[in-house]
Amino acid sequence: MLLKSQYKIDIIVLVIHIDEIMKRIFKGLLYFVLGLLTLIILGLAYLYISSSSDSNKNMAELGPEAPTLLIDSQSYRDLNKNGKLDVYEDTRQPVETRVNDLLNQMNLEEKAGLMFITMTAIGNEGELSETKTITNPFGLPFESNSSLVVKKKMNHVNTLQSPEPKELVKWNNNIQKLAERTRLGIPVTHATDPRHGVPNAPGASIYTPYFSKWCSYPGFAAIGDTVLMREFGDIARQEYLAVGYRLTLSPMADLATEPRWWRINGTFGEDAEMSAKLTKAYILGFQGDSITNQSVECMVKHFAGGGPQENGIDAHFPPGRQAYKGNNFNYHLIPFEKGAFPAKAAQVMPYYGIPVGQTSEDVGFSYNKEIITGMLREKYHFDGIVCTDWGLVTDQDILWMEGKPASAHGVENLTAIERVKKIIDAGCDMFGGEAIPELVVDLVKSGQISEERIDTSVRRILREKFKLGLFDNPYLTEEGISIFDNERFEEKGRESQRRSLVLLKNENNILPLAPTTKVYLFGLNEEESKKYAAATTDLKNADVIILKLNAPYDPKAARYLVEKIFHQGSLEFPQEEKEELLKLIQTKPTITVMNLERPAVFPEINNASKAVIGDFSSQDDIILDLIFGQFKPNGKLPFELPSSMEAVLNQQEDMPHDSKDPLYPFGFGLTYQEKINLNR
Numbered sequence: 001m002l003l004k005s006q007y008k009i010d011i012i013v014l015v016i017h018i019d020e021i022m023k024r025i026f027k028g029l030l031y032f033v034l035g036l037l038t039l040i041i042l043g044l045a046y047l048y049i050s051s052s053s054d055s056n057k058n059m060a061e062l063g064p065e066a067p068t069l070l071i072d073s074q075s076y077r078d079l080n081k082n083g084k085l086d087v088y089e090d091t092r093q094p095v096e097t098r099v100n101d102l103l104n105q106m107n108l109e110e111k112a113g114l115m116f117i118t119m120t121a122i123g124n125e126g127e128l129s130e131t132k133t134i135t136n137p138f139g140l141p142f143e144s145n146s147s148l149v150v151k152k153k154m155n156h157v158n159t160l161q162s163p164e165p166k167e168l169v170k171w172n173n174n175i176q177k178l179a180e181r182t183r184l185g186i187p188v189t190h191a192t193d194p195r196h197g198v199p200n201a202p203g204a205s206i207y208t209p210y211f212s213k214w215c216s217y218p219g220f221a222a223i224g225d226t227v228l229m230r231e232f233g234d235i236a237r238q239e240y241l242a243v244g245y246r247l248t249l250s251p252m253a254d255l256a257t258e259p260r261w262w263r264i265n266g267t268f269g270e271d272a273e274m275s276a277k278l279t280k281a282y283i284l285g286f287q288g289d290s291i292t293n294q295s296v297e298c299m300v301k302h303f304a305g306g307g308p309q310e311n312g313i314d315a316h317f318p319p320g321r322q323a324y325k326g327n328n329f330n331y332h333l334i335p336f337e338k339g340a341f342p343a344k345a346a347q348v349m350p351y352y353g354i355p356v357g358q359t360s361e362d363v364g365f366s367y368n369k370e371i372i373t374g375m376l377r378e379k380y381h382f383d384g385i386v387c388t389d390w391g392l393v394t395d396q397d398i399l400w401m402e403g404k405p406a407s408a409h410g411v412e413n414l415t416a417i418e419r420v421k422k423i424i425d426a427g428c429d430m431f432g433g434e435a436i437p438e439l440v441v442d443l444v445k446s447g448q449i450s451e452e453r454i455d456t457s458v459r460r461i462l463r464e465k466f467k468l469g470l471f472d473n474p475y476l477t478e479e480g481i482s483i484f485d486n487e488r489f490e491e492k493g494r495e496s497q498r499r500s501l502v503l504l505k506n507e508n509n510i511l512p513l514a515p516t517t518k519v520y521l522f523g524l525n526e527e528e529s530k531k532y533a534a535a536t537t538d539l540k541n542a543d544v545i546i547l548k549l550n551a552p553y554d555p556k557a558a559r560y561l562v563e564k565i566f567h568q569g570s571l572e573f574p575q576e577e578k579e580e581l582l583k584l585i586q587t588k589p590t591i592t593v594m595n596l597e598r599p600a601v602f603p604e605i606n607n608a609s610k611a612v613i614g615d616f617s618s619q620d621d622i623i624l625d626l627i628f629g630q631f632k633p634n635g636k637l638p639f640e641l642p643s644s645m646e647a648v649l650n651q652q653e654d655m656p657h658d659s660k661d662p663l664y665p666f667g668f669g670l671t672y673q674e675k676i677n678l679n680r
Contacts, residue, residue: 054147054151055144065177066078066079066181071085081185087100095467099463100459103455103459110153113152114155114461115457117157118432120142120145120148120159122168123167128145130145145178153437158190159192165242168243168244169244169477172243189246189247190244191248192247192249193205193250195236196239210484211484212490215617217251218264218265218269221267223499226277228496233282235493237285237295238483239489240296242483243481246297247347252267253335254307255267255270255275255331256639257332257655258312260598261312261568262598263314264598264639269638270639270657271638271656273338276334276335276338279343280340280342283298292467292468292469297464298345299387300347300348301348303349303350304329306351311323314566315407316352316407316562317405318405321354322654324355324357324358331654332654347385348384349386349388349432350365350372352364354409354410363411363422366386366423373426373427387429388423388432388433392423392434393406393419393431394434424449424453428457429461494619501613501626503612504614504664504669505612507611510589510611512629513544520537520544522545522548523549524620524624544589545587548592548595551596551598553569557570571598571601571645573602590608590611591611592606592613593623599639599641613633614669632672633672635669637666642662647662
């Protein structure tokens, strides 16, 4: 009995000890959380206070707004506020004369600032963004508007947000007013990645709900219509102008010869001739036959062809190599030779990668003088702006985490200032995704770069601002946003989505479905199916399954924080996911819709499905209209679909149409054999 009593006492003591330990642990965790919250609050407070202080200092450096000069009943903006009409302020003067006059008035710091473009933020209600912020898809800290424009003398920015049109118009006018109050009043050029697709893919495209919605770029290649392509460019131009975008970081003239590359969704497929035709039409739609105040300039990318990524690893990140195992470098120049250059693209962006073995020095394109000066400038006589891709010089870290290392491929051993010098020596004019004009200033002052060389680039950059009419009137009115109610624009976008869909398989002519067919939707918006009365949420009662899938990728392939947003790696579904999908498909006759942002490998799913549709980011209601016979499919595959990952691994990164026994070849596409009643 004593032993039992002692045992009970020991148990009670142990429970008390455990309870005390748990209380201490809980208390410690509570103190840790409270301490962490305190640090975060203090950090945010410090950020706000320091940002406000910096903003006040920047604003104190500004002069007055530009007065208006009235001469011969004509109004002119006195941008340098000297009370007289300078040549660069005179709209009657030729562009080159205005450029030379302004260039002669600029100091070195202003010239250096002109050579940089980077991302910045927009205030929530269209006000200036004056707090250093990380509210963006990359999680990278963006400098305040005034820090860029006033402190660093920069006047090129691109934005990733999609505020309402009124807010965007307001912000445009606010940042232009900020620029107007600088010493010479040089206006801001606002740039953007593509915004007219249905998907949102930060770093490649930005979903903007009020813009007309079009198919993805491979979808345009599936259509193959240059007239529609130019119509898109013209419509997108008008919508961009309404909210102040004057430079589009597009089109991509790269070729989809390496199916694992994550940026295939921004290309016009793997055929060089098709890409050239669409690239030309695209640029003419945005720019017109010449640059005017109604143009949106194109920065065509990525010279000299960014498609052949070694092992499919995107050159945003190490090792940043492009492979030419098929000795097919020149094939990737065709979209530039026959597309971008005949259309007079205003700007060119080289890619990150090293064109391995193609020049005497294995360095990234923008560091490579043989590519930029020898080929682009001298061979092709391109005298527009050459702007590097984003983040070639400095690492982009997020707090203590490595967000993205500098894409300084082949020159990793150089310091930041040495990298800047090498890029300028190569022949580039602008630095993308960087805000370090002080390094250009240091290079000139130390005699490593001549000011005459800087003037060459500045002259090109100013020329485009004058052509766009930004010096004459960079401001917008809210009346212009009425364009977003344009039904014709919306319908043309939907037309592109319809025409881009590719029918790959139609066993026993299961498609089109009769309107009374009971369908079970998986991966599609059920709201879109309500006009088809037979849609059901009960799989057992369904006659047919409609299964929508996105092309697979491998999240484990990401090595860096920013890389996590990129869809790269394997093209086939993981085994466990594939088995689950096959179980579903085998329960009922299935129509599989595959969104081909990359060339998916799905032979088992294809074989088990009764019908297969290749989708290039069409809206769900349009896909259902096709399935129920409201229109016939006419799209053709813009790239082949490999039959296995083994075939992908055995193909060559620079060669089109070269995987063994593809599941579906380039250019494949069926249509409905029977005559369908479009009104049924």
